[in-house]
Amino acid sequence: MRGMEKVAVMARLLVALVLVVVAPSMGAFVVEENSLSVITPESLQGTYQSAIGNFGVPQYGGTLSGFVVLPKVNFKACDVFPADHFRAKPGARPNFALVDRGDCYFATKVWHAQEAGAAAVLVADNKQEELITMDSPEEDPAASQYLNNISIPSALITKDFADKLKKVLNGNELVTMKLDWRESLPHPDERVEYEFWTNSNDECGPKCDAQVEFVRNFKGVAQILERGGYTQFTPHYITWYCPQAFIESKQCKAQCINNGRYCAPDPEQDFSVGYDGKQVVTENLRQLCVFKVTNETSPRQPWKWWDFVTDFQIRCPMEEKKYGPACAEEVIKSLSIDVEAVRKCMGNPDADEENPILRNEQDAQVGQGTRGDVTLLPTLIVNQRQYRGKLDKTAVLKAICSGYQESTDPPVCLSDSVETNECLDNNGGCWKSGTLTACQDTFRGRICQCPLVSGVQLEGDGYTHCEANGSGRCKVLNGGCWEDTKGDIRYSACQDNQHSGCQCPEGFRGNGTAGADGCVDINECKEKTKCQCSECKCTNTWGSYNCECSGGLLYMQEHDTCINRISSQSKLGLTVSLIVLAGISVLGLGGYVVYKYRLRSYMDSEIRAIMAQYMPLDSQNDSVQTHSQDNDV
Incomplete structure (x- = not known):
């Protein structure tokens, strides 16, 4: 009976803790949508709302076309379908199963349809309302057996749209549809910013196991992207605060630090055994500080967070009773991270004061703009949009790759395992000349854009021509x-x-x-445009012509005529000689005249200077006499 009471108390406390954080911000939960277009019939053509399921593998950055199929029985897909019930015939488009909401978990419906060969699942809402996000079941033990194996996308559609689909399908009309995830995540620039909300607790069941496996598998890709400057990654950890009325309770003291300000649930959900929530919060804080120290210390190495978290999961598991500060600091030292800097960052968990790191985490949980509140673990946010789907290496990489502006994708996003290179098929229908092509493979498809070659930007439409x-x-x-x-x-x-x-x-x-x-x-000889004098003989050459003169005459190309070679040379030599001699004579005569003039001027000035010293000039005498006469008067 005591055990039941303890569970009841803990349940009430957890409800109180969750309400403190979630209740004020429930309105900020954002339903992530993808585009759903009906191609045929014409009466339904258009784009409709659909909400991406929070499990399976949405095809971020891509599209998927197929036929909509309505089951004849098992409308809610709560039971197993006959084998290959939705499987398309070889060479045909894939089939999308349309099933009704109700009576069982969303994930169960999708799993049953997938097992029967469906390529995607549309769940019809059973009442007219705003779309919600289909989440995976938390309390169903059976779900853990199939949840991680769901590999197809799913979407919830509104009741009125579903009713229209059913009416057309029941009338034996073919419905062709395209699911489009290319714009599900924004892609504004050459860098993707993404956040991963996680937990250091490794004893919380299937979801914790999925987080541990994801971090180990995604570590290599994450570090490549971060080292190359393609991404800006930030880890986050959810914390709750204890209501004032419960601060002195045993439960809050076991699950919170800093006098009830920052709390985490007990890992085993049993306060009498194993680790407490306060130890989880402290380890979460340590992991945050590892990221902060490696991100702010020169040289910056924020990607070491992935090394630390991965090694901590391996070396310090709760199951082996190694979870805690001693083991964690050994891992920190092995990665050459400053232990003292991490301790200083963490502050004192026992102090009755705010911790700025954890305070920022609580603020970050509240959604802003297009990003909704973070209320579930794990949560991945890419370019301010919450990722929906399976926490899988390839699926998450596709989501991140869809966040890049076209033609700026990093090489890892263009690998064969992630996307199909459309430029390999007929050059993508783009312009090509030799080894140059306007086809640029991107994660979301291909674009025909004239290339930049040797610093010269080619111009054109990219489809039929490009020119420099x-x-x-x-x-x-x-x-x-x-x-x-x-x-x-x-x-x-x-x-x-x-x-x-x-x-x-x-x-x-x-x-x-x-x-x-x-x-x-141009054949100058044939067209009679060159070498046409009577003494000329014309021979065409590539790009020019040769003209020969008979009788020893010389061809003058400027005048297109033949002249006497000897006389012309003599006359030319005489003319040149006369011109040279005349020029020399003129220069010599001019120089002599200048010389004589300057010499005479110089001699005259010297003589006048000497005479002025010894013999007064007439002008001087006149001046003196005039001056004397003036004085007498």
Whole structure:
């Protein structure tokens, strides 16, 4: 009887603790949706609301098309279906099972449909209301046998939409539908911010086991993304505070630190055995401080949080009675993390005061903007949206990869195990020339975008053409212009001094664009445009021509004529000689005149200076006499 009383007291306390945190913020719980489009029949074409299930594997970043199938019996899917009841025939589109809500867990319905071959499950609400999130059962022991094996997506749809579907299906019309998760998570930039709300407790049943397995499996991928600067990861831990009326109770003292401010449930749900909730809160705080220290100490290594948590789970399990500070600090030392810095960060759990780290955690639990409140463990939040689905390495990686702006995906998101490279099939329908292509594989599909090559951005629609413009464009595919080489001679219709366009060089005609006919050699001899004098003999060459003169005459290309080689040379030499001699004579005569003029000027100035010293000039005498006369008066 005492055992039952203890459980009753603990239950009341847990309810009180949960209400303290959850009740004020229930309105902020956000239902995550995906796009559901009806393709056929025409009477139902359009997009409808659907809420992503909190289990299974939503295809984040992708789409799935199929036929909707309504079962003839077992409408609520609470019983097992006959084998292959929903399985599509080879070569046909997959089938989506449409089942009714009620009488059993959502996860049970999806599991039964999956076992019968369904590719996805639509659950029809049984009353007209706002959509809710279909969650996995917490209290069903049987659920642990199949919950982690659900690998198909599921969605809840409204009653009025479901009624329309049923009416059409019962009329033997084919319903084709597409589920689209490409916009389920925002993808604003080149980096994904994500949070993982977890717990250091490893004795809370199937969900704790799933967290431990996920951290171990996802650690490598998480560290690659973090080291490469592709993500900004933040771990979080849920805490509750004890109501004032219960602070002095045995239960609160066992489950809380800092005088009831931060609490966690007892791992075994039994206060008399094993570990207490206060030890869990303390370990949660230690793990938060490991992240804080490694994130703020130079050099920054926030990815070491994954190493610490993984090693702590392996080396310090509750089952082996190693869970606690001694083992935890051994792990910290082995990873070369400053133990004293972690202790200082943690503060004093026994002090009757606020702990800033845990206070921030409680504040962070409240949803803001598009992000809902965090009330369940584990919870993953990607770009401020709560992830829905199975906590699985590949499924979570797909969700994170769907958060990148297209064409900025990290390499790990483009691996064959995560997505299909659509550029491998007919180049994705994009432009291609040689090894250059406009097809860029992204996690959510492919985009046709002209590439940047050697610092030159190609321009065009990406589907039918791309061409280089601006400085340096001739270095890339010759600017999309014609070019050809014969022997040692190369001609090109691309000019670096032109921003765009192509122009055939002299000796060719055409539009200048790439291709054999872009520029064609002009036969100057045949077209009688060159070498047409009576003494000339014309021979066409590639891009030019040769002109020879008979009788020892010399061909003057500028005038397209033949002249006498000797006379022309003599006349030319005489003319040049006369011009040179005349120039020299002019320069010499000019120099002599200047010299004589400057010499005479210099001599005159010297003579005048000497005479001025010894013989007064007439102008001076006149000045003196005038001055004397002025004084006499």
